[in-house]
Amino acid sequence: MQFADRLNNVETSAIRELFKLLGKPGIISFAGGFPDSAMFDVEGLREASARALQEEPGAALQYGATEGYEPLRTQLAAFERSKGVTDIEPQQLIVTTGSQQALDLIGKTLVNPGDKVIVEGPTFLATIQCFRLYGADVIPAPIDAQGVQVDKLEALIKEHKPKFVYLVPTFGNPSGALLTRERRLKVLELAVKYQTLIVEDDPYGDLYFGDAPPPSMLALSRDVPGSREWVAHCGSMSKVLSPGLRVGWLVAQPELLQRAVMCKQFSDAHTSTFAQATAAQYLKAGRMPATLKRVREVYAERARTMAVALKRELGDAIEFIEPQGGLFFWARLTGAGGKVKDANEFAKRAIEKGVAFVPGAPFFAKDPDLSTLRLSFATAGVEKIEEGLGRLGQAL
Amino acid sequence: MQFADRLNNVETSAIRELFKLLGKPGIISFAGGFPDSAMFDVEGLREASARALQEEPGAALQYGATEGYEPLRTQLAAFERSKGVTDIEPQQLIVTTGSQQALDLIGKTLVNPGDKVIVEGPTFLATIQCFRLYGADVIPAPIDAQGVQVDKLEALIKEHKPKFVYLVPTFGNPSGALLTRERRLKVLELAVKYQTLIVEDDPYGDLYFGDAPPPSMLALSRDVPGSREWVAHCGSMSKVLSPGLRVGWLVAQPELLQRAVMCKQFSDAHTSTFAQATAAQYLKAGRMPATLKRVREVYAERARTMAVALKRELGDAIEFIEPQGGLFFWARLTGAGGKVKDANEFAKRAIEKGVAFVPGAPFFAKDPDLSTLRLSFATAGVEKIEEGLGRLGQAL
Numbered sequence: 043m044q045f046a047d048r049l050n051n052v053e054t055s056a057i058r059e060l061f062k063l064l065g066k067p068g069i070i071s072f073a074g075g076f077p078d079s080a081m082f083d084v085e086g087l088r089e090a091s092a093r094a095l096q097e098e099p100g101a102a103l104q105y106g107a108t109e110g111y112e113p114l115r116t117q118l119a120a121f122e123r124s125k126g127v128t129d130i131e132p133q134q135l136i137v138t139t140g141s142q143q144a145l146d147l148i149g150k151t152l153v154n155p156g157d158k159v160i161v162e163g164p165t166f167l168a169t170i171q172c173f174r175l176y177g178a179d180v181i182p183a184p185i186d187a188q189g190v191q192v193d194k195l196e197a198l199i200k201e202h203k204p205k206f207v208y209l210v211p212t213f214g215n216p217s218g219a220l221l222t223r224e225r226r227l228k229v230l231e232l233a234v235k236y237q238t239l240i241v242e243d244d245p246y247g248d249l250y251f252g253d254a255p256p257p258s259m260l261a262l263s264r265d266v267p268g269s270r271e272w273v274a275h276c277g278s279m280s281k282v283l284s285p286g287l288r289v290g291w292l293v294a295q296p297e298l299l300q301r302a303v304m305c306k307q308f309s310d311a312h313t314s315t316f317a318q319a320t321a322a323q324y325l326k327a328g329r330m331p332a333t334l335k336r337v338r339e340v341y342a343e344r345a346r347t348m349a350v351a352l353k354r355e356l357g358d359a360i361e362f363i364e365p366q367g368g369l370f371f372w373a374r375l376t377g378a379g380g381k382v383k384d385a386n387e388f389a390k391r392a393i394e395k396g397v398a399f400v401p402g403a404p405f406f407a408k409d410p411d412l413s414t415l416r417l418s419f420a421t422a423g424v425e426k427i428e429e430g431l432g433r434l435g436q437a438l
Numbered sequence: 439m440q441f442a443d444r445l446n447n448v449e450t451s452a453i454r455e456l457f458k459l460l461g462k463p464g465i466i467s468f469a470g471g472f473p474d475s476a477m478f479d480v481e482g483l484r485e486a487s488a489r490a491l492q493e494e495p496g497a498a499l500q501y502g503a504t505e506g507y508e509p510l511r512t513q514l515a516a517f518e519r520s521k522g523v524t525d526i527e528p529q530q531l532i533v534t535t536g537s538q539q540a541l542d543l544i545g546k547t548l549v550n551p552g553d554k555v556i557v558e559g560p561t562f563l564a565t566i567q568c569f570r571l572y573g574a575d576v577i578p579a580p581i582d583a584q585g586v587q588v589d590k591l592e593a594l595i596k597e598h599k600p601k602f603v604y605l606v607p608t609f610g611n612p613s614g615a616l617l618t619r620e621r622r623l624k625v626l627e628l629a630v631k632y633q634t635l636i637v638e639d640d641p642y643g644d645l646y647f648g649d650a651p652p653p654s655m656l657a658l659s660r661d662v663p664g665s666r667e668w669v670a671h672c673g674s675m676s677k678v679l680s681p682g683l684r685v686g687w688l689v690a691q692p693e694l695l696q697r698a699v700m701c702k703q704f705s706d707a708h709t710s711t712f713a714q715a716t717a718a719q720y721l722k723a724g725r726m727p728a729t730l731k732r733v734r735e736v737y738a739e740r741a742r743t744m745a746v747a748l749k750r751e752l753g754d755a756i757e758f759i760e761p762q763g764g765l766f767f768w769a770r771l772t773g774a775g776g777k778v779k780d781a782n783e784f785a786k787r788a789i790e791k792g793v794a795f796v797p798g799a800p801f802f803a804k805d806p807d808l809s810t811l812r813l814s815f816a817t818a819g820v821e822k823i824e825e826g827l828g829r830l831g832q833a834l
Binding site for chain 1: 440441442473478492546564601681684694705711712713
């Protein structure tokens with residue numbers, strides 16, 4: 043069978059090979075990119091789905107509008123308003139099947155084979171592959187703990203004239219980095235100056251541990267005249283409520299949104315109305331603030347535990363910035379004292395000691411830093427984190 | 439903003455313009471392509487979803503495998519076995535976000551810009567657009583009441599060397615046609631002879647009114663040596679259980695399935711595990727046979743009513759074959775007695791009289807027959823069907 047050429051653009055995931063080893067009994071895993079199942083508000087979701095089937099069974103089980111289920115769009119607009127996007131209306135967003143689909147629709151809608159797309163280096167692995175499937179040439183822009191470096195981003199925009207710039211500004215995956223308010227405003231200015239779309243992927247913004255992070259680029263666009271039409275914002279229920287619902291959303295200017303809807307019509311017709319009606323009822327019931335408070339507290343404690351244990355167990359063989367939110371530590375092996383510096387090699391030794399993480403190389407669209415690695419603190423309790431880090435120390 | 443060239447391949451839907459008129463109060467609509475909400479087994483689905491959240495909350499709300507939720511794959515394999523696909527195992531199918539996504543994945547996996555794809559003329563509108571978005575040149579093959587005409591299909595395969603042939607063999611949309619067993623076997627022989635993939639879309643196969651239709655091409659592939667690997671079968675829960683769950687499935691040979699999974703990973707990661715767990719519990723509870731029996735009886739009565747009323751009200755101004763299953767009548771205006779022969783004109787007059795249907799032209803990938811139209815009998819009760827056909831008679 044002759045497959046489409048676009049498949050040649052995608053590499054088999056190096057991570058997938060590693061994940062196969064995770065089935066080993068007794069493994070403590072820091073490899074995942076998902077929230078802790080134990081944190082799901084099962085009772086709240088049970089009530090919400092029962093209410094959806096009680097009050098609106100026809101709508102919850104029938105075909106729905108490709109744009110999304112109206113009561114959910116209303117709730118999501120209110121949710122965004124509560125986070126500082128003061129002027130958003132329901133018709134300015136569409137519901138997507140997870141925010142992964144929003145990325146797919148952006149690729150399908152905008153990317154011609156050979157088009158340049160700028161992402162953070164490192165960035166979310168599935169994004170790189172998603173855009174490459176549409177033929178994008180994915181260019182990484184360097185980051186530090188304050189997110190993408192704006193001067194270098196500007197130089198890359200000038201050089202490559204990208205179709206768009208994809209950023210995870212708040213607690214990036216895998217970097218955990220937080221783009222400062224100042225840089226956000228500068229990026230928005232670049233968007234206007236170069237008439238370049240900024241895709242803001244924001245699945246982690248609600249998971250902050252101390253003070254709230256700066257407002258989303260979508261929210262800040264009100265402070266940079268002309269920038270709103272150059273921001274596409276991807277939101278998600280996956281990290282804070284439940285990934286299994288597969289409810290994300292996309293906010294964008296009307297022309298882009300209309301084409302995304304046309305593409306979605308032929309991608310999956312619409313997102314599960316059953317899941318949408320459940321999410322709408324959940325938000326309407328007002329349970330979200332308490333849920334957010336709870337997950338923030340639990341993840342904050344786990345992140346703190348991991349930071350302390352990493353320093354204690356790996357010392358100067360590793361360097362990292364303690365994240366202020368999200369799910370991830372991003373770290374670099376220093377090779378100090380002749381210790382292992384290659385994260386792939388370290389990952390293999392770690393698996394042997396019964397602990398897993400993800401080497402950083404696959405997160406780079408180009409020129410991988412082989413000494414990097416990603417550790418998630420989300421799914422293991424504090425005791426397991428202590429134990430797992432002890433094992434990591436031995437593996438070193 | 440500069441959008442991708444692939445969007446230029448898709449026309450704005452003519453149907454969509456018509457659907458805007460459907461909001462008019464008092465309209466009786468035969469225009470839809472969906473099942474009757476009143477037929478949904480709400481109680482069964484409520485129990486199933488409650489059980490999913492009770493017994494497996496972690497799995498039902500967490501990220502899941504891209505291939506699908508294992509208990510659902512097991513149930514779907516059993517469902518296919520009950521319909522004559524005697525040797526199917528769960529790993530031979532993947533769960534898709536509605537069968538629309540299976541079509542999208544087939545396009546993404548197989549179609550290079552300029553590739554030929556053969557479909558029935560007429561066929562499901564969203565399929566034509568879905569494949570065109572990947573750059574397919576869509577070629578229609580002529581059909582009659584027994585489905586695609588095999589000798590003409592063979593000539594087209596020889597001439598165009600298509601990437602695949604897409605068929606809705608059982609109660610086609612919009613045709614209502616039923617491909618005979620003999621023709622199914624011949625198509626399977628063509629698949630082997632020309633090493634050409636046959637995509638069998640089968641959302642309506644369970645909705646038969648009298649005797650069961652011939653087995654699916656997937657089931658019949660056991661009788662044609664070498665043909666199984668040239669059949670991709672798309673199944674759906676949408677027409678018999680609930681479209682809102684967005685649960686479909688794709689059966690195909692391993693190479694194709696593996697690539698479809700890779701593409702799905704970047705399309706939506708996986709289908710809602712909440713919806714999948716609910717569907718799995720529903721099937722496991724054994725409620726499907728009774729549900730199928732009920733919907734068959736109701737739709738059979740509505741189809742019969744429509745056939746009688748069409749003959750009585752429109753006489754020799756219309757010709758059609760009474761469907762033996764599915765949701766649709768496909769009809770042709772004859773122009774007898776100087777009556778209207780253009781279905782677009784007829785649709786406008788009908789709307790004025792308070793009744794809607796869909797003109798047939800958009801269902802043709804090329805060379806539309808402007809005298810054709812599609813009427814769905816699924817969503818109106820028998821009294822509304824009588825009343826609506828009375829109005830159609832006046833519109834004529």
